[in-house]
Amino acid sequence: MPVIRAVPAAYRPVLAHRPFRRMMPAFAASDLGDGMSAVAVAWLAVVVAPEGQRELLLGAAVAAYALPGAVGALVLGRWLRGMPPRRLLVLNSSLRAVMLGAIPLAWAAGWLHPLLYVGLLGASSLLMAWGGAGKFALLAQLLPAERRLAGNALLSSMGSASIIVGPAAAGFLATVVSPAWIIGVDALSFAVLGVQAARTAPRADAPAAAPVDAGRSAAGLRLLRGQPELLGILALTWLFFFLYGPVEVALPLHITEDLHADSALLGLYWTLFGVGAVAGGLTAGALRRLPLWPVTLGIVAGWGLVLLPFGTGAGAPVTIVCFALGGAIYGPYSALSFTLFQNRTPEPLLTTVLAARSAMLLTSTPVGVALGGPLVAALGPRAVLAGSGAATVGVAVIVAVVRAVGARAPTPS
Incomplete structure (x- = not known):
């Protein structure tokens, strides 16, 4: 493919690998959605907070978007540790798509109470640590050992790029539409990731998850x-x-x-x-x-x-x-x-x-x-x-x- 020949030689075998190449747009979409939510989550908290409580709600909202992931990592290990990486990724993506997607719907219906907002953010992040583990473990199952370093570098680069593009895009969009709809875009990106992960099979010779x-x-x-x-x-x-x-x-x-x-x-x-x-x-x-x-x-x-x-x-x-x-x-x-x-x-x-x-x-x-x-x-x-x-x-x-x-x-x- 002409596009693959235009990239540095170290990355050509990775991009030529069809299952990984098909996953890359979905990974990029979810990274961009999270980059946009870095601004949208905080800004929506400022919008929905009652008078005099913006500081408390903003802190609670930003914490809820991450802290339950630590609880999930510590509490849910006995049930999730042996789950195949693809299923972990699909499970986390589905949870985040549903919970984050409920935020713009509640906003449009006039039901987005601050407690509901924090609760939906917290529920969305419960499996975040396991989803991250599933993402990189799936990469190891898709690519042979000699190509994993390049694959990891590509995923890391996409994550870094999302920090640059996502907040700028969200900052602009939030001047035009409610930040609730920007969070809805993040939810849609996770739906895309979950569907694509469910359609992706690991290599035939990939090892199964190792027992603890x-x-x-x-x-x-x-x-x-x-x-x-x-x-x-x-x-x-x-x-x-x-x-x-x-x-x-x-x-x-x-x-x-x-x-x-x-x-x-x-x-x-x-x-x-x-x-x-x-x-x-x-x-x-x-x-x-x-x-x-x-x-x-x-x-x-x-x-x-x-x-x-x-x-x-x-x-x-x-x-x-x-x-x-x-x-x-x-x-x-x-x-x-x-x-x-x-x-x-x-x-x-x-x-x-x-x-x-x-x-x-x-x-x-x-x-x-x-x-x-x-x-x-x-x-x-x-x-x-x-x-x-x-x-x-x-x-x-x-x-x-x-x-x-x-x-x-x-x-x-």
Whole structure:
């Protein structure tokens, strides 16, 4: 095909693989829908909230769009762990399509009470972690081992692109139609993904889902508990993501209350953050040649520093530049923190240790988001944005001091 010949050689075999190629538009559609919902969910909460309760409802809505996924990951494992990846993906896509699709219908009928809105968002995200696992496990069943790296890179690139395109599109559309209809577009994208996944069969020689090895799982958790450095990076990451959570609540309210602007400006903030994150993420390979702990702490402190100008009353041009710079600083973090785990974990236990890491981190940002609502109501958006930045810098400094003191402590003989 002419289009396939035009792409880099490393990706041609992947795009020539018909089942994977057919899944790509569906994956791209759901990623774009989620990118649009990053703006629409928050903006609809502002629209439907009763007077004086916008901060609380916004925090509850953004948290409901993610936090139940952590509960589902921890509680539903005994029923879903052995399910084929395709079924997991179809199940999650169907749930999200139905629950998110009910939001614009309730809006049109005049029934979208704030409690119903939060409940529908929470129900839609219950299987989110399992759907993500099914997505990448299905990729492994579709592609042979030598083509999976390129396939993963394509999926990751689509996810990054959705952060750039989705918020900008939603910010524009929300000035024309209700954000409820934008969430309806997200629901439609998941319906497309579910239908396409149901029609896709894995390779004939693809292995079935492996049974859970209780002994290996226990060994992996014991290793994590017995490695202070791994626990240290896990704790740092949890706090980093937790302190980021209030930003998702404070930024939309900063735009409406302090800057007196509309959703288009919110979309611009997140779009430029996404551009910065993609650019920063591309530097991760070069940064791996540097000491990973200092670089990781520098990223945490750098993100905190770019939030401080929000508290000075700086105008939108300044804070937009800061937010884009923050995206560039934040971009390499996940790759570098994963590398720390990979370098210090025996290969047979790596999957179990990384699974434990993911389960613990699923709660971090949603808990921060949930606390962001009351904090914004009490302190105001600017103070919360700057306070999140200051606390993040403080965490980086404390961890750096603790590591420096630990490195100088004498080793017991």
